[in-house]
Amino acid sequence: MHGTDLPADAAARLHHRADRDRDYHQRLLDRLRARGVPATDPLYLHVRAVLLTLRDLAVLLADGLPRGQARRYLNRAKWWPRV
Secondary structure: OOHHHOOHHHHHHHHHHHHHHHHHHHHHHHHHHHOOOOOOOHHHHHHHHHHHHHHHHHHHHHHHOOHHHHHHHHHHHOOOOOO
16 A cells, blocks of 8 residues: 555544644654753654654655645645644
């Protein structure tokens, strides 16, 4: 099975989950920074790696969304904070 074989509703649910998890990890990384956790800390590095992976996944899954919804999502993704 390939990602393009997913039914539209399954792709939308998977996208929603990936985006929700991405948002959680972004907030977690922000909290770690606010507490002064060094960027070399193993927890910081793993949270950052997961966040970047979820960002990529969410953008890839946006292709399975309806055209207008995908465009809005990708426009919003341009303004995600740098990590």
